[in-house]
Amino acid sequence: MKIKFQPALFFVGITHDHIVSTVMVGYDGHRGWINYLAVLPECRFKAIGSIMMEKAEEELRELGCEKINLQIQASNKSAISFYRRIGFSDDKG
Ligand SMILES: CC(C)(COP(=O)(O)OP(=O)(O)OC[C@H]1O[C@@H](n2cnc3c(N)ncnc32)[C@H](O)[C@@H]1OP(=O)(O)O)[C@@H](O)C(=O)NCCC(=O)NCCS
Structure with a gap:
């Protein structure tokens, strides 16, 4: 489904020819959205999730996304x- 809509905002992380991480990004012209960020269990705590989020944020920034x-x-x-550690916060408003 994602490949059919904003396919340029779907990323996978590859190590030694194996997919080890994914993130699906969306932008509606107002807010950016993150879905399905995931890192293989055996590959966690090696900064891969952070790198995937850095990529997602970079792409969204280039599109003019501010939040x-x-x-x-x-x-x-x-x-x-994880999200608190990389700088996200709970937005109860
Ligand atoms: C959340 C997830 C993507 C994190 O991926 P990761 O590659 O392990 O994260 P990183 O190694 O980049 O961690 C970044 C920081 O967050 C911290 N962190 C990561 N997972 C953590 C956890 N479970 N508990 C506490 N801190 C955590 C790391 O210690 C690191 O802190 P540091 O900078 O002090 O070293 C991974 O745990 C995952 O795939 N979870 C299952 C899928 C999921 O729940 N996705 C989110 C859906 S909303």
């Missing part, structure tokens, strides 16, 4: 910790 939104399930404590 990125993303949604995390409240039960996904590790993702919450």
Whole structure:
């Protein structure tokens, strides 16, 4: 589905010919969105997730995006910790 819509905003990370990470990015002209950021379990805590997010942010900045939104399930404590660590914050407003 993503390949059919804004395909240039779909990224995979490749190490030794294997896909180890993904991120799907969206931009609606107002806000950027991040979906399906994921790193293979055995490849986590090696900065791959951060690199994927840096790429996503770079692409969105080039499109003129000033703010990125993303949604995390409240039960996904590790993702919450990760996003806080790389500078995202809870926007309750
Ligand atoms: C969230 C996820 C993408 C992080 O990927 P990663 O490659 O392990 O992250 P990084 O190595 O770039 O970590 C960046 C920082 O976040 C921290 N961090 C990452 N995962 C963490 C966790 N579970 N708990 C606490 N801190 C964490 C790292 O320690 C690192 O901090 P440092 O700069 O002090 O070293 C990965 O855990 C994942 O794929 N999770 C399952 C999918 C998922 O939940 N995606 C989010 C959907 S909303």
